[in-house]
Amino acid sequence: MIEFQAVTKRYDDGTVAVDHLDLSIDDGRVTVLVGPSGCGKTTSLRMINRMVEATSGTISIDGADIRSRKPALLRRGIGYVIQNAGLFPHRTVLDNIATVPVLLGAKKAAARRRAEELLVTVGLPSELAGRYPAQLSGGQQQRVGVARALAADPPVLLMDEPFSAVDPVVRDDLQEELLRLQSELGKTIVFVTHDIDEAIKLGDKVAVLRVGGRLAQYDTPATLLAKPVDDFVAAFVGRDRGYRSLGFLSAHGVSVAPLPTVPLGSSVESARGSLRNGWAVVVDDSNAPLGWVSGVSLSTVEGELRRDDLVSGGSLYVADSKAGSLRTALDAALSSPAGIGIAVDSDGTVLGGVTADSVLKSLDDARRSGEVPS
């Protein structure tokens, strides 16, 4: 566990970047520091590996004051990833990744072999091994940065806005990849961002800092969205927080009603006969949803039902997985042309339909049973 106790950082010019920060960072979890620009996130992070020395207070890792260790040695046991990756331009991808093991005394060949494995771990093709950083895209560089931080298998990983310099699509990939990695590796990750959505998505716990380096709130993402402690935090977590907080509630209580299904290729007459409330779902051989047909859409076609005749569907609600939150269930209902969200199981076959009403009812039940913090 990383523990900040009354930590203050006052820079030489008198700027107080962090003010009496108390924070306990859980082992094996992702803790996100979030807040507006200049609120002291980077300073707090860099105090953990002594790139910035605290003015007062103590920081300890597993009970030991970090000042009891030489900075260089301390840092070799703590992975660090920064914005724009900060890769060494004169070293190949492989040698960049091998940096810390080599510093720790590993043989070059062994370090490179480990680096090759890590390349795969972070989802990069091994052809990139011999490239120089300038020959990589921003997203690839960032992955190499993560691999380099992981190379010596440190228990702690510090990440300072690692994904903020890449476009939103790539950022999303990198975030998913980090969550996947973390589910395998279980590192203690301290992640800095100014993007509250990234914080909510990645954090097991989120620390919101306000300018002047004061801790405003330290909670799980769900609690942060449901119960911001004051106007500053409420404004910072943003407008759609009611809707977004549905993402933290399980949809297991939502009732899934039977849905009429029609196989692709069946006759238009039989499709007309299967409609319920004017709609039916068209499925393929394995009972996976392809789209919808309605009384109106069928009125102009004859013969066999073809793909071109379908009305395209909305998002799917995967009912038997961790991803099955009230948010995905509600979104499936709202985005469906029929007003009924298609519930599928993890193989993608149709289980039935969910309506917005049923989602709201289950939210109500969750409130009543105290599952929603209020």
Next chain:
Amino acid sequence: MNWVLDHIPELLSASGDHLQLALLPVAVGLVVSLPLGWVANRWRVARAILVPVSGLLYTIPSLALFVIMPLVLGTRILDPINVQAALTVYTVALLVRSIADALAAVPESVIAAASAMGYRTGGRFFAVELPLAVPVLIAGVRVAAVSNISLVAVGQIIGVGGLGFFLLHGAQSSPPNYQEIVAGIVLIVLLALVVDGLLAFAGRAMTPWARKRAGVVAR
């Protein structure tokens, strides 16, 4: 051409002397200017002193520097050491600034990453900052080497040897021996070109990364 053909051994051995007189100071100057450049990059005050002073040294005429050297070093006035010491001073004057600038150009994020990986200051210098300074460093070394090769010829005025001998000797013969003069000039230019080319080649070989720019990214 007769004169040239008759004097090939002398021309060759003088070329060797010339190279040694010119390049030894480059090597010594490089070793001296690395720590000075590092200091100039590290402390603003040091830079404020070292960079103007080295600029000033470079403006002293070479002949003047050659004849001052005995006073500074306590050597005999015609000792070749004087020329080599003076050329070392020029090399240092040229390189201190290049090195300081090259080190200052290393991106802050790269330095921060190196520190965060657990490099100590010295290790980081040799493993990260110095390699990244090589392109600029090589450019400085090439200028110093070429300029030293031409300055050694001037050193012949205080009898240092090398190819300058033929320029002076040819000019002082009566009638002047133009074959000798031209042979000396051509060899000096040739040495400069060859050394410059070799250094450029070595620099490229040392920095494969510098040629692979972002424009050539393949998927």
